Amino acid sequence: MNKPIVRFAPSPTGYLHIGGARTALFNWLYAKKNGGKFLLRIEDTDLERSKSEYIDQITDALSWLGFDWNDNVILQSKNKSRHEEVVNHMIQAGTAYRCFLSKEELDALRKESEKKKELFRVPKTYRDYSLEQHQALIDEGKSFTVRLKIPDGITEFTDLVYGTIKVNNKELDDFIIARSDGSPTYNFVVAIDDSDMNISHVIRGDDHLANTPKQILVYKALGLTLPTFAHLPMILGSDKKRLSKRHAATNVQEYKEKGFTATAMINYLSLLGWNPDSDQEIFNINELVGAFNFSQVQKKPATFDEKKLLWVSGQQMAQIEVSTVIKEIEILDSSWGVNQDSKYKNDVIALVKDRSKTLNDIIEVSDVFFKEDISHNEEMSKKILDDSSIQIITDLHEALNIEDNWRKDTLESIFDNLMTQHELGLGKLIKPVRFALTGLGYGPGIFDMIILLGKDRCLNRLSKAVKL
RNA sequence: GGCCCGUUCGUCUAAUGGUUAGGACUCAUGGUUUUCAUCCAUGCAAUAGGAGUUCGAUCCUCCUACGGGCUACCA
Numbered sequence A: 001m002n003k004p005i006v007r008f009a010p011s012p013t014g015y016l017h018i019g020g021a022r023t024a025l026f027n028w029l030y031a032k033k034n035g036g037k038f039l040l041r042i043e044d045t046d047l048e049r050s051k052s053e054y055i056d057q058i059t060d061a062l063s064w065l066g067f068d069w070n071d072n073v074i075l076q077s078k079n080k081s082r083h084e085e086v087v088n089h090m091i092q093a094g095t096a097y098r099c100f101l102s103k104e105e106l107d108a109l110r111k112e113s114e115k116k117k118e119l120f121r122v123p124k125t126y127r128d129y130s131l132e133q134h135q136a137l138i139d140e141g142k143s144f145t146v147r148l149k150i151p152d153g154i155t156e157f158t159d160l161v162y163g164t165i166k167v168n169n170k171e172l173d174d175f176i177i178a179r180s181d182g183s184p185t186y187n188f189v190v191a192i193d194d195s196d197m198n199i200s201h202v203i204r205g206d207d208h209l210a211n212t213p214k215q216i217l218v219y220k221a222l223g224l225t226l227p228t229f230a231h232l233p234m235i236l237g238s239d240k241k242r243l244s245k246r247h248a249a250t251n252v253q254e255y256k257e258k259g260f261t262a263t264a265m266i267n268y269l270s271l272l273g274w275n276p277d278s279d280q281e282i283f284n285i286n287e288l289v290g291a292f293n294f295s296q297v298q299k300k301p302a303t304f305d306e307k308k309l310l311w312v313s314g315q316q317m318a319q320i321e322v323s324t325v326i327k328e329i330e331i332l333d334s335s336w337g338v339n340q341d342s343k344y345k346n347d348v349i350a351l352v353k354d355r356s357k358t359l360n361d362i363i364e365v366s367d368v369f370f371k372e373d374i375s376h377n378e379e380m381s382k383k384i385l386d387d388s389s390i391q392i393i394t395d396l397h398e399a400l401n402i403e404d405n406w407r408k409d410t411l412e413s414i415f416d417n418l419m420t421q422h423e424l425g426l427g428k429l430i431k432p433v434r435f436a437l438t439g440l441g442y443g444p445g446i447f448d449m450i451i452l453l454g455k456d457r458c459l460n461r462l463s464k465a466v467k468l
Numbered sequence B: 001g002g003c004c005c006g007u008u009c010g011u012c013u014a015a016u017g018g019u020u021a022g023g024a025c026u027c028a029u030g031g032u033u034u035u036c037a038u039c040c041a042u043g044c045a046a047u048a049g050g051a052g053u054u055c056g057a058u059c060c061u062c063c064u065a066c067g068g069g070c071u072a073c074c075a
Helices: A016-034 A051-065 A075-093 A101-116 A131-139 A187-198 A205-220 A252-259 A262-270 A285-291 A306-319 A322-332 A340-355 A359-370 A378-384 A387-400 A408-422 A426-438 A446-452 A455-466
Strands: A005-008 A037-042 A094-099 A143-148 A154-159 A163-168 A176-177 A201-205 A226-230
Touching: A005 A016, A005 A154, A005 A201, A016 A037, A016 A051, A016 A201, A016 A252, A016 A262, A037 A051, A051 A252, A051 A262, A075 A094, A075 A131, A075 A143, A075 A176, A075 A187, A094 A131, A101 A143, A101 A306, A143 A455, A154 A205, A154 A226, A163 A205, A176 A187, A187 A205, A187 A446, A201 A205, A205 A226, A252 A306, A262 A285, A306 A340, A322 A340, A322 A359, A340 A359, A340 A446, A359 A426, A378 A426, A387 A408, A387 A426, A387 A455, A408 A426, A408 A446, A426 A455, A446 A455
Parallel strands: A005 A037, A201 A226
Antiparallel strands: A094 A143, A143 A176, A154 A163
């Protein structure tokens, strides 16, 4: 088998959203798994809506995810003359024809059919006109579109996900391949470009499933070799509607900013609409490449569930190396940990990492170790720092102040004394102490934390908390 | 309206012509951690509905319902 060539073909009318990322992922996985090529084509022919800044956003997001594409980015708009050339060729060859029906005429006919509750079909008035007749009408100054001459018969193809799809060509109008301004339409150019790029596998969202027969008809009219098609089910929001801007976060970039690693995103996305045929849920990229298979891709749409994403992210966080975490965080927040000793940074991350679900969780907690001054939420202060808590903190301050052996065992005995002194369990002691020390209601083990913070910081914070 | 696609716990999914319909997330409860998180255990929870084929259908067929997509001189 030849090495597959696949492509991801977003239109630059917005940022890269979750659905697009999943499509890109499956393309990329398939290419990687089979030693093929993953190409990137930007479908920027809709001049009204396409913006170059979106191209940058999309390529940035793809790079962040690690979907490195082969060759240069292909801009569809650059293929304009090629598209026009093919249209002309098809007119000459008789596989397409000029249609002189105006948009207004068609709209009127469409409305009429609707009124009569009849099925509307584009009239094939000009289908069999000769090229001379075309010229005569052009000379009259009539404008025209170009339509594909769809033959009788059945168009059938085997989708890697959906199986055999069959459509009677009668259901299809002679659709427009070039508008009256000469610009080619989507279902036409996509076929030409995919063919020109030698795409072997067209992997895309299933919103394109119904258009596939039209594209196949273009391939056939030109005698081109058909690619294999694989359509992916949609990703839905929690309301079961197609994921769109109405939903909370659909932009890949937003998830990056929320502190999810690319690995976690990819891991979660891979599980939407695909299963590894095993109970494994946590994958690194290589495992995913090895396991991916179209036979395990679902046909039904999947709902995006941020709760599960968080869980996947937490699982990934437990496996990720401290040095990697530091790199990732520094990419995310360049001000993080500046002027901090690198051994200290390592220790902080090692302490905090396993109880964090996202990089942002880590950033939040690690702040406590980097900043001299921490803030205490007023409401929580009132709730936690009652008289007995203040007494505990005062006593602890006193004991720590005269303790020079800053070790776990000495700290433990200090807390033992406090426990007997106040007749409280360790849990009751920890809560106010942690709050005094960090301003947080959660965090790493208390002894580890005290050791890492160091004596000065601990004493300062304890005495500050007493005054709150 | 027409065409195409789909429908298993709330969510992601597994299974097979014969299972107590399995796992994961969420949620609840308990345990571990003398805190929180993690972790572990237990529990709640599903084959859209109706016909047919069959000794037996979640699985095969048909119908209905529901959902999605396409049906544009958008991509």
